[in-house]
Amino acid sequence: MSPSTPGARFDHAYSRDPHMPLVQARMGAACRGYTVDKGLSGGTPGSDPTYVGMCHIFSDSVEAFQAGFGPHAEEILADIANYTDLTPVMQISEVVVG
Amino acid sequence: MSPSTPGARFDHAYSRDPHMPLVQARMGAACRGYTVDKGLSGGTPGSDPTYVGMCHIFSDSVEAFQAGFGPHAEEILADIANYTDLTPVMQISEVVVG
Numbered sequence: 382m383s384p385s386t387p388g389a390r391f392d393h394a395y396s397r398d399p400h401m402p403l404v405q406a407r408m409g410a411a412c413r414g415y416t417v418d419k420g421l422s423g424g425t426p427g428s429d430p431t432y433v434g435m436c437h438i439f440s441d442s443v444e445a446f447q448a449g450f451g452p453h454a455e456e457i458l459a460d461i462a463n464y465t466d467l468t469p470v471m472q473i474s475e476v477v478v479g
Numbered sequence: 480m481s482p483s484t485p486g487a488r489f490d491h492a493y494s495r496d497p498h499m500p501l502v503q504a505r506m507g508a509a510c511r512g513y514t515v516d517k518g519l520s521g522g523t524p525g526s527d528p529t530y531v532g533m534c535h536i537f538s539d540s541v542e543a544f545q546a547g548f549g550p551h552a553e554e555i556l557a558d559i560a561n562y563t564d565l566t567p568v569m570q571i572s573e574v575v576v577g
């Protein structure tokens with residue numbers, strides 16, 4: 382989740398492709414799929430969204446995510462600089478309803 | 480998105496059911512589906528997640544969401560108090576990859 386910040390750089394097109402396909406390729410079967418969101422507004426029309434961009438990566442378990450992402454973390458995180466100067470907020474969640 | 484806050488109340492079971500099925504029922508076809516996430520950790524194992532709980536509601540357009548959610552916003556937002564004393568952060572996003 383990339384916090385919406387005035388003046389920050391965020392290239393939605395690069396984030397969608399080639400960044401996320403790179404993540405998929407490096408993680409292989411450990412990435413069961415992913416989503417990409419582009420922030421439009423807050424809950425009130427015309428307000429700023431909290432995040433300019435978000436992605437979700439779906440894995441079978443935390444362990445599967447770590448096994449797939451960990452070995453490629455350096456390359457994947459370095460590629461983030463190619464689409465934004467923002468530092469993304471990361472979190473691990475359990476899918477309760479998917 | 481409900482910010483993870485020490486000491487705050489958050490009933491994941493109530494959030495999953497009956498809260499989200501209430502949202503689905505009131506929005507009808509304007510809610511094409513929804514997801515529910517339970518925060519486990521930040522990006523670093525053992526760290527706190529940014530959000531204790533998150534949900535996504537999928538609609539065909541911003542207008543469809545507003546038309547479906549708006550008339551029931553008071554009832555739906557009031558029901559949030561039944562599972563948390565946190566104030567959720569809301570945002571509207573475009574689904575770039577879904």
